[in-house]
Amino acid sequence: MTRRRQIYEGKAKILYEGPEPGTLIQYFKDDATAFNAQKKGTISGKGVLNNRISEHVFTMLSTIGIPTHFIRRLNMREQLVRQVEIIPIEVVVRNVAAGSISKRFGIEEGTMLPRTIIEYYYKDDSLGDPLVTDEHIAAFGWASQEEMHDIADMAIRVNDFMAGMFAGVGIRLIDFKLEFGRLFDGDYSRVILADEISPDGCRLWDMKTGDKMDKDRFRRDLGGEVEAYQEVARRLGLLTEDESAVLDLEEHRKARGKDKPAEG
Numbered sequence: 001m002t003r004r005r006q007i008y009e010g011k012a013k014i015l016y017e018g019p020e021p022g023t024l025i026q027y028f029k030d031d032a033t034a035f036n037a038q039k040k041g042t043i044s045g046k047g048v049l050n051n052r053i054s055e056h057v058f059t060m061l062s063t064i065g066i067p068t069h070f071i072r073r074l075n076m077r078e079q080l081v082r083q084v085e086i087i088p089i090e091v092v093v094r095n096v097a098a099g100s101i102s103k104r105f106g107i108e109e110g111t112m113l114p115r116t117i118i119e120y121y122y123k124d125d126s127l128g129d130p131l132v133t134d135e136h137i138a139a140f141g142w143a144s145q146e147e148m149h150d151i152a153d154m155a156i157r158v159n160d161f162m163a164g165m166f167a168g169v170g171i172r173l174i175d176f177k178l179e180f181g182r183l184f185d186g187d188y189s190r191v192i193l194a195d196e197i198s199p200d201g202c203r204l205w206d207m208k209t210g211d212k213m214d215k216d217r218f219r220r221d222l223g224g225e226v227e228a229y230q231e232v233a234r235r236l237g238l239l240t241e242d243e244s245a246v247l248d249l250e251e252h253r254k255a256r257g258k259d260k261p262a263e264g
Contacts, residue, residue: 050198084181169235174203
């Protein structure tokens, strides 16, 4: 596929001009970041895995009436998506205490929360993506009250669906991040789900062992990131033989690179 003009490059993806007006090509990178890009690295094959997992989740969500920017997967690393105006709010849905909420409130990781909690963070790496309230969002005009109502409603529906989907393959959905955007039709706009849903933005624990199957393996230097992402994709029945072969080849090349003797 001919590469088009680059529109934007983020920490994990690149957006290119799409083949038709109102569309973009979303390319998934192998770059890995944590702690608002303070920690950086590479997870070989992550882009291939996240592309497949996100495609599957967005496709399944559309069957329950969740509007998304996803149109179709183009190849192993690219998707065709609708162009939206991203709302500068990260929506975090929490079912089980982990990460920052454990630190803030002194709750042991793995503790089931009394109820599902939705948190909002202002998207700005230079500020550390600060936690914000509905009052901040309304006061600074980041989203309207109607938009926030739609966002909260969709977030709960996504959580209910994904919790069941992952439980069906032996994975516990701890928490996850969502992003939303405005899709314009003349003067009218509506909020739809955007970005991606993958182990990059979800905490996923094996239901039997409690093993982490997400980017926490990178954040906490646990190792086995590729294997964890692959296991999520395999349990969901997503990896083709070609994709598995490519991922194995990338891992082999990475291992050979590490084993090379230093020159000089």
